Amino acid sequence: xxPAVALTIAGSDSGGGAGIQADLKVFAxxxxxxTSVITAVTAQNTRAVTGVHAVPSTMVAGxxxxxxxxxxxxxxxxxxLGSQRIATAVAARVRAGQLPALVVDPVLVSxxxxxxxxxxxxxxxxxxxxxxTPNRAEAAALLGRPVDTPDEMAAAARDLAAxxxxxxxxxxGDAGADGTTPGEAVDAFWTGTRSILLRGPWIATRxxxxxxxSLSAAIAARLALGDDVPAAVRAAKEYVGxxxxxGSGWRLGTGHGPLDHFGWSDRNPGGC
Numbered sequence: 001x002x003p004a005v006a007l008t009i010a011g012s013d014s015g016g017g018a019g020i021q022a023d024l025k026v027f028a029x030x031x032x033x034x035t036s037v038i039t040a041v042t043a044q045n046t047r048a049v050t051g052v053h054a055v056p057s058t059m060v061a062g063x064x065x066x067x068x069x070x071x072x073x074x075x076x077x078x079x080x081l082g083s084q085r086i087a088t089a090v091a092a093r094v095r096a097g098q099l100p101a102l103v104v105d106p107v108l109v110s111x112x113x114x115x116x117x118x119x120x121x122x123x124x125x126x127x128x129x130x131x132x133t134p135n136r137a138e139a140a141a142l143l144g145r146p147v148d149t150p151d152e153m154a155a156a157a158r159d160l161a162a163x164x165x166x167x168x169x170x171x172x173g174d175a176g177a178d179g180t181t182p183g184e185a186v187d188a189f190w191t192g193t194r195s196i197l198l199r200g201p202w203i204a205t206r207x208x209x210x211x212x213x214s215l216s217a218a219i220a221a222r223l224a225l226g227d228d229v230p231a232a233v234r235a236a237k238e239y240v241g242x243x244x245x246x247g248s249g250w251r252l253g254t255g256h257g258p259l260d261h262f263g264w265s266d267r268n269p270g271g272c
Contacts, residue, residue: 003033004224005071007099008217009064010079010107011040011052017258018210019079025261026217030239032224035071037063039082046209046253057085067182068098075101075224077216078125087124094128101223104129104165105216106138112191124257131229133216134160135164135171153188154195161190167229169219173202173211189233198233200241206247207257215240242266 006027013019020036027034039060043051060082067073076099081087095101106122119141126132126142139156140147145157147170157168168190187198218236219229227235246260 003031004074004226005035006032006035006217006220006224007035007067007073007076008079008220009037009039009060009069009076009081010105010213011042011082012038013210014041014043015045015209015253015258017046017256018213022210022213022258023077023079023217023259027221027240029261029263030218030221030225035073037067037068040080045255046257047255049162051149054082057083057089060086061089064093068093068254074097075103075220076215077103077105077220079105079213079216080107081118081121081125084118084121084124086197087121091125091128093249094125099128101220103216103220103223104132105212106132106134106142106248107212108138108141111152123163126160129165131167131169131219131233132160132165133169133171133212133219135173135212137243139170150186150188150197151187154197157188157190157195165190166192167233169215169233171212187237189230191230198237200237203241203244203248205244206255207250207252207259209256209258210243211240211244211259214243214261 008023011019015022020106024034039055041053042049094102104125136147143156143200147153153170153172160168170188173185183202185200185202188195188197215236218239219232222232243259243261246265250257
């Protein structure tokens with residue numbers, strides 16, 4: 001069978017744990033053919049981002065048009081946008097019906113604390129998103145208020161949906177902080193009519209680099225395969241939970257390491 005096609009529009013991570021590299025790994029792991037539009041090239045590893053080079057918006061538009069002219073993209077996701085012009089170029093393709101099932105992951109700050117995007121660029125795209133997947137810090141930046149407790153996350157999901165997305169998933173996987181239950185990861189999901197809390201086990205690991213990218217990519221992959229949004233969210237959360245658990249004991253780098261996107265630990269529990 002010809003595989004379903006998904007598209008990621010994001011920055012490149014030279015360390016391989018997040019961004020374009022993580023998205024393409026997720027697509028492959030979930031049986032979807034991945035295509036990509038690179039918005040920026042970063043120099044980074046598990047410890048830090050040491051440099052960012054933005055791709056000119058004309059080149060981003062050229063990548064978009066060339067992919068969309070030839071390949072039947074069934075779902076797309078955005079990560080690091082880089083500039084307002086890039087967000088405008090993406091929005092134009094959504095309005096033209098060329099980017100179905102758009103997942104907007106508002107990448108603003110890396111795991112190591114480096115600023116990677118502007119809230120204004122993300123806000124430009126939110127009205128065209130089928131679903132947006134901010135973490136608590138990103139939701140706070142977009143709304144201009146603290147988003148810490150589960151109740152605040154639920155309110156944030158509702159209020160962000162008022163800006164355009166049909167669905168919003170505010171993630172709070174750092175369990176035990178600010179009102180969440182120790183040993184539990186709590187996310188707030190706006191279903192289109194109300195906010196509900198999704199609870200799951202918290203994975204004790206420092207290897208969380210690329211978690212948000214992987215979650216949004218998994219949602220896009222499941223949408224490309226035909227899931228509705230609630231089913232895609234459930235499947236994506238399960239996938240990321242397994243990937244976090246699989247990579248929890250890895251020692252790749254000395255900072256925040258990557259996830260086990262392909263289930264390698266399950267197949268080789270003793271390690272290499």
